[in-house]
Amino acid sequence: MGFIKDAIEELTWRGFIKDVTDKSIEVKEEKLTVYAGFDPTAPSLHLGNLIPVAALRVFQKHGNPVIVIVGGATGRIGDPSGKSKERPILPEEDLIRNKEKIEVQIKKLLGKDVPVLDNYEWFKNFGLIDFLRDVGKYVSVNRLVKHTFINNRLSREEFLSFAEFTYPLLQAFDFLHLYDRFGCKVQIGGSDQWGNIVEGVELIQRLRREKVFGVTFPLLTTEDGHKIGKSEGGKKTLWLDESMTSPFDAYQYFIRLSDSDAIKLFRLFSLSMVKEEVENIIEEHRQSPELRKVQKLLAREVITWVHGKEAAVECEKLSDFLFSKDPKTNLEDISKRAISWVATTVAKDEIKSLQLSDLFMKANLVKSKNEFRSNLMNKGIRVNGRTVVSDMPATELFRNRSVVIIAKGKQRGIVKME
Structure with missing residues (x-):
């Protein structure tokens, strides 16, 4: 087994690798410990974070x-890499809550035995004088000011706090600490982390005279220029926490990807498949792109990994029920959990004041009452599978039932009364 060499080879053909600090890692036939870090600035990881997590799986x-670090110390500052202004400081109780939630996610994605460490553990008793002597003395300011985020702020004469300026030193010390404690020799991260990773590599070489490695991934964007994992024109983040982004919203994000974006992500996330299988599926997709085979398999792979096989199956049922011209799935086939992902919920008291057209607008099937009336005239409005020819009080729809299926053309929606 080639250990690190084989991992780098697979990461390369899958499209993970942008830069490495030393090319010799590509031929090393030995086992090396690898780490990635995440600051707990939100209560969940997002889809973009799944790229380094997928690399760790490889x-x-x-x-x-x-090893994974969830930065209770660095999170108190916030990584300034790629940011044009300073992050707001989060209350400590939020950081602690976020850290605990992210740790649960990491162990679900990588296995319960993966060490998830909080760097506050080794920074909390590290005094400023000791830090400047033991770390600051070995870091070049000349190199720090060349970091992209620092150079950009200085060249535009924008505010740059001392806390942000020293962030790369904190991350560098993380690498040193993991090297001393676990023999960790590889740090991975997005390409915006390159400067921070290099500081860690240089610090270990200066203090321990040991060769270690940094590996970065490209910051992936879709054809329309938005970061991977951003929906609705780049405005909405797709979180891995089901309470923040439903599995079905994430599923639909993958289904709607362009062919080129889907193929790019399929290579990254089809971790249960070998190279030959991945390339064969991509070739089949190119022969019949209208079947959207890559999009569907990509969605299934990611949802299964993040939310479980049952959630992936429910997403496929919902997609069939809501969007297929001739659906094979009935409402009774869909779980209450899955219905909650897509149903438009209306309070029982509110129903009394609403018309059918209002429900269509709430479910985003039409944008206005005029659009509703136009579809009504063209016999394009259906309720529970039957064509309706006039608007009506919503109360008539919910007699002896709490869930109603509404449709405009091939689009369907579910309205739930609570």
Whole structure:
């Protein structure tokens, strides 16, 4: 087994690798410990974070131990890389809550035995004088000011706090600490982390005279220029927490991707498949792109990994029920959990003041009453499978039932009364 060499080879063909600090990592036939870090600035990881987590899975697959840091210390400052202004400081109780939730997600994605560490553990008793002596003395300001985020702020004469300026030193010390404690020799991250990773590599080489490695991934964007994992024109983040982004919203994000974006992400996330299988599926897709085979398999792979096989199956049922011209799925086939992902909920007291047209607007099937009336005239409005020819009080729809299926053309929606 080639351990790190085989992992780098797989990461390369899948499209993970942008830069490495030393090319010799590509031929190393030994087991190396690898780490990635995430600051708990939100109560959940998001889809973009899934790229380094997927890379860690590839390292695991080839026999390399992995470590994750959830930065209780660095999160108190917030990584300024790629940011044009300083992050707001989160209350400590929020950081603690976020850290606990992200730790649960990491262990679900990578396995319960993966070490998830909080860097506050080794920074909380590290005094400023000791830090400047033991770390600051070995870091070049000349190199720091060349970091992209620092250089951009200075060149535009924008505010740059000392806390942000020293963030790369904190991340560098994380790497040193993991090297000393676990023999960790590889740090991975997005390409915006390159400067921070290099500081860690340089610090270990200066203090321990040991060669270690940094690996970065490209910051992926869709054809329309938005970051991977942003929906609704880049405005909405797709979170991994089901209470923040439903599995079905995430599923639909993948289904709607362009062919080129879907193929790019399919290579990254089809971790249960070998290279030959991945390339064969991509070729089949290119022969019949209208079947959207890559989009569907990509959606199934990611939802299964993040939310479980049952959630992936429910997403496929919902997609069939809501969007297929001739659906094979009935409402009774869909779980209450899955219905909650898509149903438009209306309070029982509110129903009394609403018309059918209002329900269509609430479910985003029409934008206005005029659009509703136009579809009504063209016999394009259906309720529970039957065509309706006039607007009506919503109360008539909910007699002896709490869930109603509404449709405009091929689009369907579910309205739930509570």
